Amino acid sequence: MQVSNSCVEEFEFGTQNFEDVLVVDSRITDELKPQEVGLSRTFRLENEEPQPEPGATVSIVDDQQNVYSFSETEAGNYVSDIAFRAMPDVSYQLQITTDGGESYTSKQVRLPQTTQIDDLYAEPIVNDDGEEGIGIFVDTFDPSGNADFYRYEYEETFQIIAPFWSNQDINVISRTPPVYEVVQREREERVCYKSEFSNRIILNETTGLNENNVERFMVNFVPTSDFKIRDRYSILVKQFVQSQEAYEFFELLKDFSDLESLLSQIQPGFVTGNLTSVNRPDDKVLGFFEVTSVSEKRIFINRRELFPRADRPAFPLNCTLTRIDNDNPQRIVDAVELRGLKLVQVGTNGVVLVFKSCSDCTVLGSNIRPDFWED
Template identity: 30%
Template sequence: MMRRQYSAYNYFFWLLLFLFLSSCEEPYMPKEIVAPNRFLVVTGFINTNGATRINLSRTQNLSDASAPLAETGATVWVEGEGGGTFTLEETTAGTYEHSGFDVSSFRQCRLRIRLRNKEYASEYISIKQTPPIDSLTWRADATGLDILVNTHDPQNQTRYYRWEYDDAWEYLSQFYADLEYVDGQVRARDQNSPEIYRCFQFGKSTDIKLGNTIKLSEDRVHEALLLRLPSNSVRLRSRYSMLVRQYALTKEEFEYYDILKRNTENLGTLFDPLPSQLTGNIKSLSDPTEIVIGYIGAHSVQEMRLFISAPELPGRWRRPPSGCVLDTIGVSEVPFFLDRGVNLPVAEFVEFGRVSGYTIADAPCVDCRFYGTNVRPSYW
């Protein structure tokens, strides 16, 4: 009996000791994470067939929840190897733009930046001509849809590619409303009523899409995967569109983006590769040891847009339940249910030839503006 009692005391002693020690643990914060470093970050490229947009900002600590600090008041310009310059104007905080310039006389060019008492410059870079996109295709299977890009360079001069995209999709409310509630009255919707059934949502690529043909005898990219959407994606419920931008890269620019991709996408487990040092082509002219993050390339851009409509997709795909339901209220209950805007009217409820009430639903099930904008894009 005494032995069992001693064992119980012994167990609780070690349990309390463990809890006490674990409560005294402090998170390990390496100096690299908490150091107040504010390295210059340069993003963008020199566009040889359209607007050039360069963004300047500063790095921040991992524990910093605020948005990156924009670098404002800089002087930014493009400089040709034999002379000639084009100055970019600051359009918003940290964003510098030029509507388009003729670099046909340049064999090489570079980006120059002046910040108060410091100057920076990229290496001189060769100008690449991006071949057109041959096609955008899609392929559906039982669980989702793949969007694929095809391109080639008949001169076999490109070899290294990068893609970005902006996408948009039509969003339809769960219920189409014949009625609206205005100034305490239920009335029929008309042509002056705002659109609340059909809206649009927008997105853009967030990961780095790269491709190369260096191991192929022909410079041809066949069905490079840009995006996979699951079969129950809200983007595919009505109509979907993707605008793809294609860039031709130099070998060095491709390697920079490849390291950036691996450092940002393939970390998190014991079996992932260790981060690689990210070395760009931008240097401080006054302090060669200063770290500057970014790589500036110079190339043209090729674009293509794709549309996909729901009737084109497999009929066997099951749509997830919406959670939206219709309720019925009497005429006298209208103020109680509709005054706060939590619910919206949908249709009249008729009994014995007269309106005795209305069907209503939660506002997000009726008004698509809770999830997007009712302003139709110009390309739709």
């Protein structure tokens, strides 16, 4: 494939064409926080994980002669020593020197226009594939008319309620002879929470429109059958205003990749960013140093409010119940000790047990309620 805009050169797939190239994942925002830079190496298609680039010297320098140094917190991950934010009308440049002595630098980059999310909302829709679900939409208005390019990320957090939770459990005292007792559960195992981050590139632009309005732009779709909306669901959407160069980089990246890792699993030659090698200008480096403004909003959704007549999504794991008579204590003890079953109910004639995943929500999520959570 050949693209004429010089951002992409011809590249043939295959491990035989593999090149060991530095991968840079770096974005600073107008949020006051420790900023991060990720460094790794490209890897062969048959390998599963990228190789981090440890031991580098990383800094960001602005045109006011301020130098922001970064320290390595874990292999390949570098965090600024102080919290800072990107400021308007200031240029920033990323500088990297690897442990092997290779130096890389970015172009000078400025903060784009800041634009806030006006509204984030959910509506019942049917998608292009005829699937019923919940569409998550964003509205944005830029009164300055200078924000044309947008990228979105989101974090989903959803509640997990164990369908066969009981406030009692079985504690095995001895397997031989079989002796057990029914006790009260000591920790929260009924209600848990799980968060998942978006793993795709979501872009939108308003060039060519009469006004720079983002209207009813869908950032996510959740089918009514999805376990995430079985109980309460929340989504945090972040909107990044991009430069045209950054937008075009991610647009090409999106065209060539549908992988969870947005950079490291793409072989070099696909996309040229705004980073170059100081020592050897012809050497390739993959990635883009981005300076961007960010706005975010969160909403909470109850599926029943949007689809009051729809069936509740199925629990994703097998929840077959096992009934054992009281006159077979060995079987009860073995079911708990060897199969990991949990107590659902104690009756006069026996007990009802179920797989742990259906009685203990911590198998699927965390029992720590997020600070932002609203019931």
